Each structure stands twice: as structure tokens, then as C-alpha cells.
């Protein structure tokens with residue numbers, strides 16, 4: 147991410163809302179993925195609905211992440227809190243970059259999993275808007291993409307957990323890092 151000389155004083159309301167919205171969407175999409183895969187085919191309607199909810203939440207993550215990146219490149223971010231040592235700023239910068247990459251990679255892989263699945267279930271955004279498939283069913287690619295999608299999603303959740311733990315740790319040290327992401 148580029149460093150800017152004219153850094154804003156605080157996170158904008160859009161940056162803050164999108165940050166928490168993405169965290170909330172992932173908090174829902176991740177557990178739903180395991181449940182939808184475990185639901186037996188006998189309960190077809192429930193399985194179908196859970197797949198649609200999972201895919202809609204995932205596509206919302208992709209849209210929100212793209213929006214966040216546009217705002218981030220145009221506006222930048224506030225300066226690091228002066229109470230954070232240099233190594234922590236460096237580590238947090240790299241972690242944030244990795245999170246942004248995964249916020250794009252996980253939903254794109256999920257979309258490709260849906261396109262290549264042996265059983266073609268349409269992807270309906272919010273249950274109504276059909277999302278076109280850019281590639282067709284593929285027996286060799288599907289399991290590979292599913293493994294990658296699952297592994298990237300687990301990495302995203304693990305990194306986000308470490309990131310949240312660091313934010314809470316700094317909050318308990320009385321640094322305003324969490325406060326300014328929450329309330330500006």
C-alpha cells in the first residue's frame with residue numbers, strides 16, 4: 147500500500163463501516179460453509195438455501211473489499227499510532243496487505259468452485275439475481291479449487307483472528323487504535 151504524505155487524521159465513516167461490515171459477513175459466511183456442506187442431500191431445499199446465502203455473503207465480501215481498496219488508494223489511512231513500536235507497524239502493515247489479498251482471493255476462488263462444480267446449481271445473488279458462470283463444469287479443476295478455496299478461507303479467518311487479538315491487546319494497553327476504527 148502506498149504511504150502518503152497527506153495522511154488523513156482519522157478513518158472515514160465509509161472505511162469504518164466497510165471494515166466492520168466485512169468482518170460481520172465473514173463471521174457469517176465461514177460457519178455457514180461447513181453447515182451447508184454437512185447438510186445431507188435428502189434436505190435439498192435447506193442445502194440449496196444455505197448455498198445461496200453463503201454465495202451471496204461471499205460476493206458481498208468481494209464487493210465490499212473492492213470498495214475498501216478503492217477508498218484506501220484514493221484517501222490513504224491515518225498515521226500509525228505513535229505508541230506502536232516500528233516492528234509492530236511493519237508486521238501490522240504486512241498483515242493488513244495479506245488480509246486484503248485474501249479478501250479478494252477467497253471469494254474469487256469460491257466463485258470458480260461454484261462454476262466448475264459437477265452438480266451445477268445456479269448462483270443467485272440475494273436469491274434472485276443470476277450470476278453468470280465464466281467457466282463451465284470441470285471434473286479435474288473442481289476438487290483443486292475447492293481445496294484452495296477452503297484453505298484460503300481458513301487462512302483468512304486465522305489471520306483475522308490474530309489481527310483482532312492484536313487490536314484488543316493494544317486497546318488494553320490504552321492505545322486508541324481500536325477506538326478510532328470503531329468510532330472515528
Ligand code: HEM
Nearest residue numbers: 176179180183201204205207252253256257259260296299
Ligand atoms: C469470504 C468469503 C467466503 C468464505 C469465508 C468462504 C468459506 C468457505 C469454506 C470454509 C468452504 C469449505 C466448506 C467445506 O469444505 O465443508 C467453502 C465452500 C464453498 N464455497 Fe465458499 N467462502 C466464501 C465465498 C464464497 C463465494 C463468493 C462463493 C461463490 C459465489 C462460494 C462458494 C462456495 C462453494 C460452491 C463451496 C463448496 C461447497 C461444496 O461443494 O462442498 N464461497 N466456502
Ligand code: HEM
Nearest residue numbers: 168169172218223242245246306309310313314323324327
Ligand atoms: C474478518 C475480519 C477482519 C478483517 C478481514 C480485517 C481487515 C482489516 C484490514 C485490511 C485493515 C487495514 C485497513 C487499511 O489499511 O485500509 C484493518 C484495520 C483494523 N482492524 Fe480489522 N479486520 C477484521 C476484523 C477486525 C476485528 C474483529 C477487530 C477488533 C477486535 C479489528 C480491528 C482493526 C483495527 C483497530 C484496525 C485499524 C488499525 C490501525 O489503525 O492501524 N479488525 N482490518
